[in-house]
Amino acid sequence: MFNLLEITSDTWTTVGIVAAIFAGSALLIAILILVVGKVFKVNVDEKITKILENLAGANCGGCGCSGCSGFAAKLASGDASLGDCHVTSPEKKEEIAKLLGVEITHEERTVAVVKCHGGAENCGENFEYKGNPTCAACNSLLGGNKMCTFGCLGCGDCKVVCPEKAIEVTDKLAEVDPDKCISCGACINTCPKHIIERIPASAPVYVACSSPCRAKEVMSVCKVGCIGCGKCARTCPHGAITMKDNLPVFDYTKCTGCLKCVEACPRNIILKRGVATIESDAPAVQQQENA
Amino acid sequence: MGTMIAIILAGVFTNNFITVKTYGICPFLGVSKKTSSAAGMGIAVTIVMVLATLVTYPVYRYVMVPLKFDFLEIIFFIFIIASLVQMLEMIIRKLSPALYNSMGIYLPLITTNCAVLGVTELVIGDMSQFLAGASMNVGWAVLYSLFAGLGFTLIMILMSGMRERLNYYKTPKALAGFPTAMVTASLICMAFMVFTYIQL
Numbered sequence: 001m002f003n004l005l006e007i008t009s010d011t012w013t014t015v016g017i018v019a020a021i022f023a024g025s026a027l028l029i030a031i032l033i034l035v036v037g038k039v040f041k042v043n044v045d046e047k048i049t050k051i052l053e054n055l056a057g058a059n060c061g062g063c064g065c066s067g068c069s070g071f072a073a074k075l076a077s078g079d080a081s082l083g084d085c086h087v088t089s090p091e092k093k094e095e096i097a098k099l100l101g102v103e104i105t106h107e108e109r110t111v112a113v114v115k116c117h118g119g120a121e122n123c124g125e126n127f128e129y130k131g132n133p134t135c136a137a138c139n140s141l142l143g144g145n146k147m148c149t150f151g152c153l154g155c156g157d158c159k160v161v162c163p164e165k166a167i168e169v170t171d172k173l174a175e176v177d178p179d180k181c182i183s184c185g186a187c188i189n190t191c192p193k194h195i196i197e198r199i200p201a202s203a204p205v206y207v208a209c210s211s212p213c214r215a216k217e218v219m220s221v222c223k224v225g226c227i228g229c230g231k232c233a234r235t236c237p238h239g240a241i242t243m244k245d246n247l248p249v250f251d252y253t254k255c256t257g258c259l260k261c262v263e264a265c266p267r268n269i270i271l272k273r274g275v276a277t278i279e280s281d282a283p284a285v286q287q288q289e290n291a
Numbered sequence: 292m293g294t295m296i297a298i299i300l301a302g303v304f305t306n307n308f309i310t311v312k313t314y315g316i317c318p319f320l321g322v323s324k325k326t327s328s329a330a331g332m333g334i335a336v337t338i339v340m341v342l343a344t345l346v347t348y349p350v351y352r353y354v355m356v357p358l359k360f361d362f363l364e365i366i367f368f369i370f371i372i373a374s375l376v377q378m379l380e381m382i383i384r385k386l387s388p389a390l391y392n393s394m395g396i397y398l399p400l401i402t403t404n405c406a407v408l409g410v411t412e413l414v415i416g417d418m419s420q421f422l423a424g425a426s427m428n429v430g431w432a433v434l435y436s437l438f439a440g441l442g443f444t445l446i447m448i449l450m451s452g453m454r455e456r457l458n459y460y461k462t463p464k465a466l467a468g469f470p471t472a473m474v475t476a477s478l479i480c481m482a483f484m485v486f487t488y489i490q491l
Contacts (some may be wrong), residue, residue, distance in 0.1 A: 021360060025367070029374040036378045137459040174306035 032285040048076045054095045056087040060163060062185035075100065086110060086183035109201040116152040116195050117208035117269060119173035122223040123148050134160075138193060147221035152195060152212040158187035178273070190239060204257030205250070208230075208249035208271045212245035226269045232261035297421045298431060300489070302438030308406050309446040310483035315406030319450060320472060322397070329451035333444025335397040337437065340410050342379065343372045344436035347411040348429050367409050369403070376402045406443060410436045449479060 007076050020282040038086065051072040063084040065071040074080035082093050082102075086109075093259070126166040129145040131137050138144045144153045152171030159165075166180035176187070178201060188196045207226055211218050216228035228246030234275060240254035241261060248261075248270070249289065311445045315336065322332045347368050355361045380398045384391045401407060412430035424432065453475050462471055 018360070018363065021363070022366075022370075025370065029370065031376055033374055033381075036381055040381045042384050131461060132461045140459055156309075 007152040035244065045073075045076050048072045050099055051075055051096050054099070055085065056089070056092070058087045058184065060087060060182075060184035060186055061133070061189070062086055062183065086185070094286065110183045111201045112176045112183060112185070112196050113206050113208075114152055114158075114174045114176060114196050114197055115208055115210045116148075116150070116193075117144070117205070117224050117271070118148055118151045118222045118278075119154070120171050121171065123151050123221060123225070135190075135192050148218075148225060150193060150195060150209075150210055150213075154191065157190050157192070158196060160188040161190045164214045194281040200252050201251075203250070203273060204255060205259065205262055205270050205272055207248050207250070207269060208261075209247065209269050212247060214246060215290040224267055224269050225265060229266065231264050231266065232270055234266075235250065235260050235264040294423050294425045294431070295384070295420070295434065298435050299421060299438045301421045301433055302440075303402075303442035303445065304486040305356060306484070307442045307446060307483055307488050308409065308439050308441060310480040312409065312486060313381070313480075314409040315404055316400075318404065318406075319447065320476065321455055322400075323447055323451040323454055323472070326448060326451045326455060329447040330444065331394055332400075333440070333447040334399045335394050336401055336404065336406060336443055337440025339376055339398070339401050339404075340407050340436045340440040341418070341433055342375060342444075343368075343407050343411050344432050348432045351415050351428075355398055365408070365413065368408060372407055372411070374403050383449070399428055404441075410439050412447070429459065436456055440448075446474065447484075449473065454477075 008170055009086060009254070024208045048069075049072075052069055055068045055072060058100075061067065063071045063074075063080065065080070071080060071085060075082065080090075082096060084099075085093075088096075091098075105115035107129055124147045125145045126142075126147055127145050129141070130139055131141060131268050133155050135153045135155040138153050138155050143149055144151075152173050154174065155168055156167070156169040156174060158174050159167040159169055163184060163186060164180045164182050166177040167174055168177065169175075171246060174187075174196075176196075183198055185198070188194075193210070199206055208220075209224070210224075211222070212228075215229065218225040218227050226247055228243065230243045230248075232248050233241040233243050237258065237260060238254045240256075241248045242251070243249070262268075262272050298324055304464045306312060309319050313474065318336070319334050349359065349366060350367075350371065355364065355367065380391075383394070383398075414427070414435055418427055418431070418435070421435070425431070450472075454472055457471055457475065466474075
């Protein structure tokens with residue numbers, strides 16, 4: 001049998017042979033990798049890198065993709081629409097639309113709202129919670145200590161994840177600052193109660209309750225919760241409100257902001273949104289009219 | 292049959308890679324924060340382990356030993372495993388983008404994983420205690436590496452499940468996070484210590 005080490009007794013020759021073995025096998029493997037690389041070549045679309053450059057790069061995950069790179073790939077393949085990104089500026093979106101060769105549809109800016117108004121003074125507690133101060137931990141214990149199953153737990157998980165620091169928790173109730181909100185959806189995905197929702201930034205009113213329970217159940221746990229009486233739907237002169245699951249659902253395209261529903265609500269749970277918010281959204285509304 | 296059962300039990304329990312042999316501790320502590328990523332890592336390690344053994348065992352047995360350069364085994368195995376993982380990544384990327392998205396990020400991490408190198412080194416060493424008189428061959432080597440990988444995955448999933456649950460508990464500030472993970476790891480290892488005394 002051929003024996004590498006017996007044919008030579010000289011140390012340096014042995015080293016040379018070992019080096020030759022390595023050089024040889026390295027060459028072999030290099031060629032192999034080269035061949036595999038050629039055979040299994042993946043064509044990376046140049047469009048994707050260009051789209052990625054124009055995206056905001058927040059990697060917030062609000063579009064449902066793992067990050068901006070994932071969203072760029074989906075955009076290029078046509079599986080996603082530009083409207084899914086709420087962070088990228090309109091100018092950059094136009095650039096991307098040019099790259100994709102599609103018409104940009106101006107979509108109105110949206111903001112997140114916490115659909116609960118049951119702070120500590122309105123909604124009581126079933127028990128005293130002394131665990132880890134996160135909503136996820138509190139919720140895992142009998143669904144939290146709020147008497148209402150659909151109420152804000154007020155531990156501020158949404159405040160922690162908010163990249164823009166737009167959420168404040170006062171009196172066990174989270175509130176989103178609509179001027180700072182970029183509508184990335186981080187809080188919406190985090191909230192264990194799923195009571196944070198997107199509404200148009202120009203929406204004049206919203207219902208601050210998420211409880212689908214009937215009047216008696218709501219009244220026994222919360223002083224302000226929506227009892228699903230439907231008075232707002234009957235009052236609305238524009239037919240913008242429909243009742244679903246004991247809660248009013250607003251059609252903001254029909255709502256004119258007459259505030260008749262706010263006056264009609266016996267529980268005062270339909271809240272008027274701040275004037276400052278609507279002013280700051282003036283350009284967004286204009287965009288919609290242009291389009 | 293006896294040999295097969297002995298090898299399976301050895302891979303998963305008595306000679307578990309993490310708890311008994313303490314190989315692959317970096318992914319064990321680093322990628323065990325979420326069950327989904329821990330399972331992905333475990334499956335990726337298992338696949339690479341099997342493929343690596345499938346290539347390195349014949350190379351060692353039929354090329355390196357006859358040509359008498361088997362003393363270069365470690366450096367040669369690293370060589371083979373690194374290039375193998377590289378090629379595997381390219382192939383997966385082309386053939387199954389979905390699989391690449393879920394598993395691809397772990398593949399480069401495994402290139403220099405000690406668990407993978409460990410299994411290739413173990414199967415060429417003295418395995419007589421599990422083989423019960425049968426002689427070692429490629430089949431047994433691959434079987435052992437497959438179940439060693441599954442044992443690795445089992446511990447990864449156990450650990451990540453515990454760490455996920457531990458997030459919900461209030462721990463003293465000095466112990467929160469990584470120190471708790473170390474304590475959890477030692478408890479898992481102690482629990483698996485009991486299998487060491489089973490004579491196969």
